[in-house]
Amino acid sequence: AQKVTQAQTEISVVEKEDVTLDCVYETRDTTYYLFWYKQPPSGELVFLIRRNSFDEQNEISGRYSWNFQKSTSSFNFTITASQVVDSAVYFCALSEYYNQGGKLIFGQGTELSVKP
Amino acid sequence: DGGITQSPKYLFRKEGQNVTLSCEQNLNHDAMYWYRQDPGQGLRLIYYSQIVNDFQKGDIAEGYSVSREKKESFPLTVTSAQKNPTAFYLCASSYGSLDTQYFGPGTRLTVL
Numbered sequence: 001a002q003k004v005t006q007a008q009t010e011i012s013v014v015e016k017e018d019v020t021l022d023c024v025y026e027t028r029d030t031t032y033y034l035f036w037y038k039q040p041p042s043g044e045l046v047f048l049i050r051r052n053s054f055d056e057q058n059e060i061s062g063r064y065s066w067n068f069q070k071s072t073s074s075f076n077f078t079i080t081a082s083q084v085v086d087s088a089v090y091f092c093a094l095s096e097y098y099n100q101g102g103k104l105i106f107g108q109g110t111e112l113s114v115k116p
Numbered sequence: 117d118g119g120i121t122q123s124p125k126y127l128f129r130k131e132g133q134n135v136t137l138s139c140e141q142n143l144n145h146d147a148m149y150w151y152r153q154d155p156g157q158g159l160r161l162i163y164y165s166q167i168v169n170d171f172q173k174g175d176i177a178e179g180y181s182v183s184r185e186k187k188e189s190f191p192l193t194v195t196s197a198q199k200n201p202t203a204f205y206l207c208a209s210s211y212g213s214l215d216t217q218y219f220g221p222g223t224r225l226t227v228l
Contacts, residue, residue, distance in 0.1 A: 044220065046219075102147060102212070103161045
């Protein structure tokens, strides 16, 4: 069965610290997509990144970086030099090629608090 | 500006009433989705539509209904049969079912 686990419910850091949000997924499909979304206090989900199962290259976008490892079924997200504006709930999600019209399977979310 | 709009932002309902949540997009996306979020939890799929005049049940469709008469619009009705409707409802859309989903600002529904 498909599943996404974000074991860290809450993380609190001080500004400028680096922080890594963990995501572990389960799927039987060989073709799938992984996502990270940010949910600020306003509630809207903001898309951050999408990765397909055939592309294990790590990606960096400014202070954000993602580490995708199929061998451990993980897709971790690192924020370098965190800022107060990074405070939000972050969701990891999985979409399977053959499953329900692209349904996103979400983890429980990790609430990140960055203190000044 | 292209985007997804949801209205109202806050909605209060008395027990036994049906209410309809609006979702509109001007992104020319074919696929649209409704998710429900409960406090401290991830999102769960209620209904989805891959094309006009067609929609499918998601994981928690009981007590909800939808329609897709226009490409731009995918309204969700929360019926009195939904036993615990208080939640945050998010609408999303994508070009196709395997493309990235983009979300609207959400509607917070409270049953009084």
